Amino acid sequence: MERIVIEGGFPLKGTITIGGAKNSAVALIPASLLADDVCTLKNVPNITDRDALFDIVKWLNCDINQNGSTIKIDPSKLKNVLISEELSVKLRASYYFMGVLLGKYKHVEIYFPGGCNIGSRPIDIHLNGFKALGAKVTKRGHKYILDADELVGNTINLKFASVGATINIMFAAVYAKGTTIIKNAAKEVEIINVMDYLNNMGAKIKGAGTDTIIIEGVEKLHGAEIEVIPDRIEAGTYILIGALLGNNLKISGIIPEHNRALLNKLTEMGVSYQLGTDYIIMNKCDSFKPVDVRTEVYPGFPTDLNQPMSVLMTQADGKCTMEETIWEKRVGHYPYLIKLGANITLEDNKATIIGKTKLIGTEINATDLRAGAALILAGLIASGKTYIYDIDYILRGYENIINKLSNVGAKIKIEKI
Numbered sequence: 001m002e003r004i005v006i007e008g009g010f011p012l013k014g015t016i017t018i019g020g021a022k023n024s025a026v027a028l029i030p031a032s033l034l035a036d037d038v039c040t041l042k043n044v045p046n047i048t049d050r051d052a053l054f055d056i057v058k059w060l061n062c063d064i065n066q067n068g069s070t071i072k073i074d075p076s077k078l079k080n081v082l083i084s085e086e087l088s089v090k091l092r093a094s095y096y097f098m099g100v101l102l103g104k105y106k107h108v109e110i111y112f113p114g115g116c117n118i119g120s121r122p123i124d125i126h127l128n129g130f131k132a133l134g135a136k137v138t139k140r141g142h143k144y145i146l147d148a149d150e151l152v153g154n155t156i157n158l159k160f161a162s163v164g165a166t167i168n169i170m171f172a173a174v175y176a177k178g179t180t181i182i183k184n185a186a187k188e189v190e191i192i193n194v195m196d197y198l199n200n201m202g203a204k205i206k207g208a209g210t211d212t213i214i215i216e217g218v219e220k221l222h223g224a225e226i227e228v229i230p231d232r233i234e235a236g237t238y239i240l241i242g243a244l245l246g247n248n249l250k251i252s253g254i255i256p257e258h259n260r261a262l263l264n265k266l267t268e269m270g271v272s273y274q275l276g277t278d279y280i281i282m283n284k285c286d287s288f289k290p291v292d293v294r295t296e297v298y299p300g301f302p303t304d305l306n307q308p309m310s311v312l313m314t315q316a317d318g319k320c321t322m323e324e325t326i327w328e329k330r331v332g333h334y335p336y337l338i339k340l341g342a343n344i345t346l347e348d349n350k351a352t353i354i355g356k357t358k359l360i361g362t363e364i365n366a367t368d369l370r371a372g373a374a375l376i377l378a379g380l381i382a383s384g385k386t387y388i389y390d391i392d393y394i395l396r397g398y399e400n401i402i403n404k405l406s407n408v409g410a411k412i413k414i415e416k417i
Helices: 022-034 048-059 092-105 124-132 163-173 189-201 232-245 256-268 303-313 334-340 369-381 401-406
Strands: 002-007 012-017 039-042 063-067 070-074 107-111 136-140 143-147 155-157 179-183 204-206 212-216 225-227 246-252 273-275 279-282 292-294 319-323 343-347 350-354 363-365 385-389 411-416
Touching (some): 002 369, 012 232, 022 039, 022 070, 022 092, 022 189, 022 232, 048 063, 048 092, 092 107, 092 143, 092 163, 124 136, 124 155, 163 179, 163 189, 163 212, 189 225, 232 246, 232 256, 232 273, 232 279, 232 303, 232 369, 256 273, 292 303, 303 319, 303 334, 303 350, 303 369, 334 343, 334 363, 334 369, 363 369, 369 385, 369 401, 369 411, 401 411
Parallel strands (some): 363 385
Antiparallel strands (some): 002 385, 039 070, 063 070, 136 143, 179 212, 204 212, 246 279, 273 279, 319 350, 343 350
């Protein structure tokens, strides 16, 4: 068993370089299997979700060659076999193999996906999209079986602008006959990254980044190359850390516009920063104005930054509110922030946070990926030592987070117990 140990209160100075986007990479890896020959992914983050997807790709008899952050996937010997429960429950993104294998083979068998427990997270939007293209969906226990004699393009209106469903339907539709139109599509920048990759393979897709995506079906996709975009959630997490502890802390390799909603809120709170074309320099702010935040689909304030942002709110001079509208269980970190000394009351998915409060290190548990990131922020500003358990959640989605923070002056380490 391992835990993260943090001694808080140290200023952070130097440069943190942002890696590839987790939420892009976990879709781009399965997407590679839609091609008939070798595909290349660059800037793939070193996270355990990546490794879990590699296990599935190998299970399906595809070869993987890795050289640092560059990955080559050869799907030429792909075998469409049942994806076991042991593999599928390791992460939420295993559901992308549904759209990929359904599109390519008109048949897929897979167990229900796993991932963080931040809400009910049903996949009915995905399944209804597959049905609209002509697939039959059968559920046996925790296993799904999807079959289609053929897939035919259709107009699909998503009841919610789901990132996963938008991408999954794109995967199935690239090999469907005719035209598929996804309405109320999610607009996240990761979807543009996926569209560009598929188009590099020979797909005919337009509209990613808007609420309407149009896919013209094709008969064949060839090998292609793409670079994973920078991780805006990782960048946002370090930006928040910089507002709390930065001493000319430079966060490089970012696309500033991808974090516009966060930066707007920080400006509202009185945080100043220096923004470059692909970097931001953060300095500790001694006085934060109270602010209200409501998570929304992109380009609104991202749900994935809800939990780290709530830590910053504990240091504001007055009452802040954080309302979560996407995932009903993205609240697991609050009891631990309270244990550290925060003044927080929670009603449904809306937290009222009264600051400024002094946080004092103690033993706490990560309950999901972004909750774990929030607890690291809290530990970095708390007095004394903070011990974080269940750290596998954090390592799922933050590349080399311990080293990146240590290199800029944080007193943080992983120790075996």
